[in-house]
Amino acid sequence: VSLLTYHKTDITDDALKALEKYLRNVWFAEKTRKSAGRFSQRLKRINNLINGIPWEIDTTYSEEFHHRFLELLKNNHFDVILARYIYTGQYLLRHVKEISGKTIIDLDDLEFKKARRNIDFTGTRGAYDKYRKLFNNYLLAAYYKRISHLHSGIVCSQDDKDFLRETSYIKNIWVVPNTIDVAGYRAIKPFDTAVQAQQTILFCGNLNYEPNIQGIKWFREKVFFLIQQREPKVRLHMVGMSKRSDIIGLADNKSVFFFNNPESVLPFYDVASLVIVPLFVGGGTRIKALEAFACRRPVVATTIGIEGLGIEGNTHCLIADTPSKFATACISLLNDFPKAAALTEAGYQFVKKTYDTDITYRVIKELFNNGKSIYHNTVIQ
16 A cells, blocks of 8 residues: 655654555655745636635645646556545546546545535625535535546445435445444443543544534533533533634633543543533534443434434434533433443444444455455555
């Protein structure tokens, strides 16, 4: 396997070292377009919008990445090219004829689906903002139709596969579910009355990611105080990565705490009485609930927070979409141990049976052995 990726400052030395045994070659390229602020570049971006390229795609374009990609195509033979997200898939789409029949794009987060939900959740400020968001959402949807020219696509849920087929996008779609190494969480303390008595609610996720930011703000501002009215000793642990002042400002260091980019999330699961997944925007599936199940902790989530995973409400977790119902669900799991324990056990058995790593390995192996030989490939991350 060979890897073409953005600049090495985005990859830690430890991560690169761990990958070395799998990689034949590694090539790096600058992540951002050079001189993006110049007037000529702005005109080019306007022209790209006119030609149907969404701003999310245009702003992630890298001339150096593109040139390196063409150089690799010219000087090497690859049985398959796997693109990670539409951001690197754009380079494949520019050269469909040259690489037809051997391209796979990973679409585990449907950007146009996420953009549409973002409009529904955040609304718009004025006519211009509404037009801009709706137009960009239209461009994203149209851009996904162009992906149908590629050989195959990967999504992480049957819901997304059905959605793409119903909307006449890429047809040759494989479902490769998100996975969790269940055994890697076995050191977590079992869920018992002592853990429940901690009255600690955990949110764990990347807090540079807009859907997570929106979700934790919604919980902090509209739900948490409702829980505090009934359970004044309750604490909220926000665990993730962010330097944003609006995220740091959510913590009061009395009942709400923010832990920025810890070495491990396991200690926070150890003391968690329940885990929340309060998301209203997103595509694909969220791994937060799966991780909580593997850690044997009860979960309260929104409908979108567990979308596409096959999770059943009141069997594997509690589902609520309004502040009052979400607060009530959390309060019930902080007080009703038999109910919380039953959800915990059901969630653990569910993730072990459905999303453990070995299951996904088999799906990926089948994908890469389907049709032509796909053993030597380049991965664009």
